[in-house]
Amino acid sequence: MTTTSPFSARWTRLAAGVATAAAVILGAAEAAPATAAPTASTAGSATTATASVSATYTPAQAKAKLRAAGITWRSSKNCEDKNRNGCTSFQGIRRTTVDGVIALRRASRCPIVITGAAEIPPHKTTGTYTHGKGYKVDIALNPCVNRHVPRHARKIGSATWAAGSVEYLRESNHWDITYQGSGSGSTAPAARTWPTLRSGARGHAVTTAQQLLRIGADGRYGPATVRAVRTFQRKHHLTADGVLGPATWQRLAPTLRSGSRGDAVKALQTQLRRHGARIATDGGYGNATAGAVRAFQRKHRLTADGIAGPATWQRLLAAN
Numbered sequence: 001m002t003t004t005s006p007f008s009a010r011w012t013r014l015a016a017g018v019a020t021a022a023a024v025i026l027g028a029a030e031a032a033p034a035t036a037a038p039t040a041s042t043a044g045s046a047t048t049a050t051a052s053v054s055a056t057y058t059p060a061q062a063k064a065k066l067r068a069a070g071i072t073w074r075s076s077k078n079c080e081d082k083n084r085n086g087c088t089s090f091q092g093i094r095r096t097t098v099d100g101v102i103a104l105r106r107a108s109r110c111p112i113v114i115t116g117a118a119e120i121p122p123h124k125t126t127g128t129y130t131h132g133k134g135y136k137v138d139i140a141l142n143p144c145v146n147r148h149v150p151r152h153a154r155k156i157g158s159a160t161w162a163a164g165s166v167e168y169l170r171e172s173n174h175w176d177i178t179y180q181g182s183g184s185g186s187t188a189p190a191a192r193t194w195p196t197l198r199s200g201a202r203g204h205a206v207t208t209a210q211q212l213l214r215i216g217a218d219g220r221y222g223p224a225t226v227r228a229v230r231t232f233q234r235k236h237h238l239t240a241d242g243v244l245g246p247a248t249w250q251r252l253a254p255t256l257r258s259g260s261r262g263d264a265v266k267a268l269q270t271q272l273r274r275h276g277a278r279i280a281t282d283g284g285y286g287n288a289t290a291g292a293v294r295a296f297q298r299k300h301r302l303t304a305d306g307i308a309g310p311a312t313w314q315r316l317l318a319a320n
Contacts, residue, residue: 055094056134062090062098066114069102073114082119082132089119094134100166100179101137107152110144115174128305129178138174145175152236154254164250165309180255180309194249195317199226199242204274205317209244211267212252249313256308260285268308271316272296 057065059080066073077086097117105112116123116131116138123131130136139145149168153161161168169176195205201221210217213228226242233240236251244252254264261284269281269289277292290306297304300315 055096056092057090057095057098059090059093062093062117065098065102069105071101071105071112071114073117075115083121084119085121087119088114088117090117092132092134093118093137094179097134097137097179101139101177104145104148104177108145108148110148111142112145113140113142114138115140116176129180135180136176136178138171138176140174141170146170149175154251156254156260162254165255167255180307193318194246194314195244196246197221197244199223204271208267208271208317209252211270212264214263250310253310253313255310256285258285258287258290258306265289268293268313268316275316 063073073088075086075088077084079087080089080091081087082089082091101112101114104110114137116136118131118134118136120132123136125132128135131138149161149170153163153166153168156162156167157169159170165180167178167180169178197206197209199221202219204219206221206225207217207219209221209229210219210225213225213232215224215228221244229244229248230240230242232238232252233242233248236248238247238251254260256265256268263283265285266281266283268285269277269279269283269292272279272289272292273281275296277295279288279292293308293312294304294306296302296316297306297312302311302315
C-alpha cells in the first residue's frame with residue numbers, strides 16, 4: 001500500500017484548484033492539468049514516493065463535476081460507448097477539458113448541453129487534439145453561447161475563435177471546442193509567466209505587444225501604447241489600466257499554427273528571428289515557421305509540436 005505524504009496531498013489539492021481558477025474567463029487563461037505531486041526528493045526530502053494524479057477523469061468523476069456545475073449531456077442513441085457512433089462518452093476525457101467547459105459555464109452563465117465528448121466515431125482520429133484523446137467536446141448551439149464566444153474570444157477564421165489555448169469552431173448544429181491545455185508548447189512550469197509591461201518599459205516584449213496591437217513598433221511603451229492597451233482591454237472587458245499584464249497577454253497573444261496568417265504571425269516570426277531563426281517575417285505560418293517553432297520548443301523543453309501556444313509565447317517573451 002502506497003502512502004501519500006501530507007505535502008503531496010496539499011500539492012494535489014492546490015494544483016487542481018489552480019487549474020480550475022485559471023480557466024474562469026472563457027478558457028482564455030490556460031488551465032494546466034493537475035500534475036503529479038512532487039516527490040519527496042524534489043521537496044527536499046530523501047524518502048517517500050508520492051501518488052500521481054491522472055490527466056484524465058473517470059466517467060463517473062467527469063459526470064459528477066459537470067452535473068454539479070449545472071451542465072447536462074445527451075446522445076442521439078442514449079449510450080456512453082466510446083467506440084459506438086451516436087454515443088456521448090466521457091471515457092478518457094481530460095481534466096483540462098472538463099474544467100474548461102465548467103469555466104465556460106461559469107463565465108457565460110449560459111445553459112451548456114454536451115452532445116459529444118471523448119467518443120471516437122464519428123470524429124476524426126488523426127492528430128493530437130481529438131475527441132478520442134479527450135481534448136474536445138461538442139456543445140449544442142444556443143443564443144447565449146452563440147453571443148458569448150464571439151464577444152470574448154478572438155476570431156481566427158471564418159467560423160473559428162480562440163482564447164488562449166482554447167479554440168471554438170462553430171458548426172451547423174454545435175460548437176466544437178478544443179482544450180489544448182497540456183499541448184501546444186503549453187506545459188509550462190508555474191514559474192513561467194507573462195511579463196508585466198507598463199508606461200516607460202522598453203525592449204523586445206514591448207515590440208511584440210505593439211505588433212500584436214497593430215500600432216507602430218518602436219519598443220517603447222509610451223502614451224500611444226498605453227492608449228492602445230486600454231482600448232484593447234475595454235474591448236475584451238478587462239480592467240482598462242493600460243498595464244499589459246497576464247490577463248491582457250492571454251487575450252492578445254493567440255495560439256498560432258500552420259496556416260495562420262496576419263500581424264500576430266509577424267510578431268511571432270520577429271521573436272523567432274531574435275532567437276536565431278532564419279525565416280522571413282511575411283505573416284504566413286508555413287513550414288519554415290513551424291520548423292522554427294519546433295526548434296525553439298525543443299531547446300526550451302516544451303512540447304515540440306510546432307504550434308505557438310501560451311507557454312511558447314511566454315518563453316519567447318521571457319528569454320533574453
